[in-house]
Amino acid sequence: MVKARWNGVVIAESDETVVVEGNHYFPRAHVNAAYLAPSSTQTRCPWKGTASYHSLVVDGATNPDAAWYYPEPLPAAAEIRDRIAFWKGVEVG
Incomplete structure (x- = not known):
């Protein structure tokens, strides 16, 4: 199970992530x-x-633009449609 954590909170959790x-x-x-x-x-x-x-907003703290997604990915990236990735200090693992 892969988890994304920031500011002490689990933001996302899945065993169905796609790695790009x-x-x-x-x-x-x-x-x-x-x-x-x-x-x-x-x-x-x-x-x-x-x-x-x-x-991301957790317990009053904001991490600007820490999650991204492709609403209409190009054909080469179709597998990431309706998926969200994280950065800027978000621990993923």
Whole structure:
């Protein structure tokens, strides 16, 4: 079971992650949406497409843009549709 933890809380937990470029992408249904806050940040990957972001909010602390996902991934990255990955100090393992 792979878990994503930040600020002492498990944000996501799954045995169905997909690993792309060393990052675990969790099924959206396995991420606790209560800790996700919307973000207007977007970035572009040449082979995955346009990424959107969520900030994490746990016990009053915010980790801006610490979660990302591809709402409409390009065909080469279709396996990460409806999945979320983490960075910026989020412990995944």
